[in-house]
Amino acid sequence: MIQKLSRHQIREKALQTLFSMNFNVAVSKEDAIRYVLSYQVKDEENEIQPPDHLIFLVSEVIVNQEKLDHMIEKYLAKKWNLQRISKIELLILRMAVFEICYIDEANVPSVAAINEAVELAKAFGDESSSKFINGVLSNVLKEKC
DSSP states (O other), X not given: OBOOOOHHXXXXXXXXXXXXXXXXXXXXXXXXXXXXXXXXXXXXXXXXXXXXXXXXXXXXXXXXXXXXXXXXXXXXXXXXXXXXXXXXXXXXXXXXXXXXXXXXXXTSOHHHHHHHHHHHHHHHSOTTHHHHHHHHHHHHHHHTO
């Protein structure tokens, strides 16, 4: 039986994959995705095929990292820079900015991308992460990349 992942779970797994790759640069994208998905499997009879959107999101965030970082810096407060942002917050921002700026609104509404990023920040960041993420992404949305 093959398990299906929701869009929220796909974003969560993409974040976990990018985070693991951030600390183990020698691991391939495919191996990192398989490793993260292995925690979703409850028993040996079930398997998870990496959803296309998961592979796409991880790949595109990696390929466009420099552009995404430049965009994020543009929307930070004046005394902030990327080095001051926690790794998890930066990864959440990269994913959300990619979805807002590079994916058609009909496929991923910008508001949904922001809401998902805020939820990821609540789950994986500290107590102020969700407000920080929401503030930066609200600025991105105002100018729409």
